[in-house]
């Protein structure tokens with residue numbers, strides 16, 4: 001009996017310490033498996049999708065976004081899956097044949113059907129937002145603008161997506177959503193980092209949006225947009241200048257030079273030896289210039305080039321009114337603007353033009369860029385055509401004007417100086433998603449950026465490694481203790497004679 005008791009006492013399984021060690025050991029193993037399981041999520045994610053059509057003044061583009069299905073509404077990163085450029089001009093150009101505005105979208109919509117998995121079609125939201133082209137058409141001819149929307153709606157409703165409507169964005173929305181896109185893609189919002197300003201140059205309007213250093217919102221409430229994103233507050237300054245997109249600005253520059261109704265103009269914003277015939281009615285067929293049409297004018301005028309950067313700047317300066325400003329500071333046309341602040345991302349036509357001119361390398365000074373554009377403008381047209389034989393002549397002819405316009409708008413319009421100009425980056429996309437208002441628009445409409453709560457971030461890698469290391473160490477200690485408590489019976493075993 002006493003021998004049995006002795007055996008029982010010596011059996012480590014009957015010691016409380018061993019039992020405790022075993023229980024802790026099991027808990028540690030379960031914790032290790034759970035942490036590893038949570039951290040190493042399945043590789044094959046299921047995605048959700050959203051589609052936004054950007055109906056711009058010069059063209060329409062379709063963007064498909066995707067995000068991990070189990071994470072919508074908070075931590076999942078949204079990225080651009082696909083984009084499709086609609087063939088032809090913007091929807092506002094179909095005012096006379098509205099049905100064609102609808103049919104023009106068909107090809108890209110069919111592409112979207114292929115890109116989004118069929119079982120997701122019905123739940124995929126589809127939005128269309130129109131910008132300055134439709135703003136102008138709406139001002140000029142509301143009936144025509146409504147008809148274009150009707151045709152577009154009809155065409156979009158034929159597709160199996162969850163159609164959420166087509167509407168004209170206000171200039172503030174266009175500016176603010178562009179800013180949201182840039183800062184979302186740069187991960188600045190979630191991390192509460194200093195934000196980047198957004199500069200968007202379209203065909204018919206242009207937007208500037210940034211968080212000013214000291215900002216008295218009450219000075220001009222219409223330029224202020226307050227955001228609460230991921231628990232951070234932002235007071236954004238934004239303004240959209242209708243008619244100051246690059247196509248309408250060119251119209252205004254030509255209108256300025258033809259105000260007396262001449263039969264020919266020599267334009268400093270076009271290359272020497274450039275010469276085309278233009279029609280007065282076509283030129284003045286836009287609310288941006290229609291009121292300035294000369295009373296007496298021939299049918300056409302000859303538009304020749306001179307290639308003089310400084311004189312071109314003079315013409316462009318005449319498009320801005322710097323005289324009246326009832327605020328502490330203005331950009332132009334009596335519009336309030338605080339001093340520019342921080343870094344900026346300049347996209348759409350800012351990028352197209354600067355990229356064509358090879359001026360997107362951030363190391364170039366304002367002076368170098370200005371000299372380059374001046375030199376480019378003075379290059380004869382024949383030479384330019386030889387250097388760029390593959391580029392559409394209409395576009396090619398306009399880069400001198402566009403480059404000069406961009407520099408003048410930024411420095412004299414928005415008051416960027418040598419130092420602040422160097423903080424502008426000319427960008428097309430960020431991490432594979434195009435810079436523009438569409439992503440910000442969708443994030444807003446799908447409530448995909450929480451205002452209140454800061455997302456609890458997934459376990460950072462360092463944290464994950466630390467936790468796993470601690471658990472493994474704990475297991476090692478437990479195993480060691482375990483072995484030590486068994487040692488009390490092991491020596492006996494080893495001393496037993498071996499039977500050979």
Ligand SMILES: Nc1ccn([C@@H]2O[C@H](COP(=O)(O)OP(=O)(O)OP(=O)(O)O)[C@@H](O)[C@H]2O)c(=O)n1
Pocket residue numbers: 055056057058059060090131132133201202203204205206245246247348349352353395
């Ligand atoms: N590869 C490209 C594409 C476009 N453009 C020009 O860039 C301008 C603006 O294009 P975009 O930003 O697409 O303007 P929209 O969105 O159409 O116009 P808005 O935003 O004013 O409605 C247009 O003059 C267009 O002809 C260009 O020079 N090179």
Ligand SMILES: [Ca+2]
Pocket residue numbers: 056057131201202203348
């Ligand atoms: Ca645009």
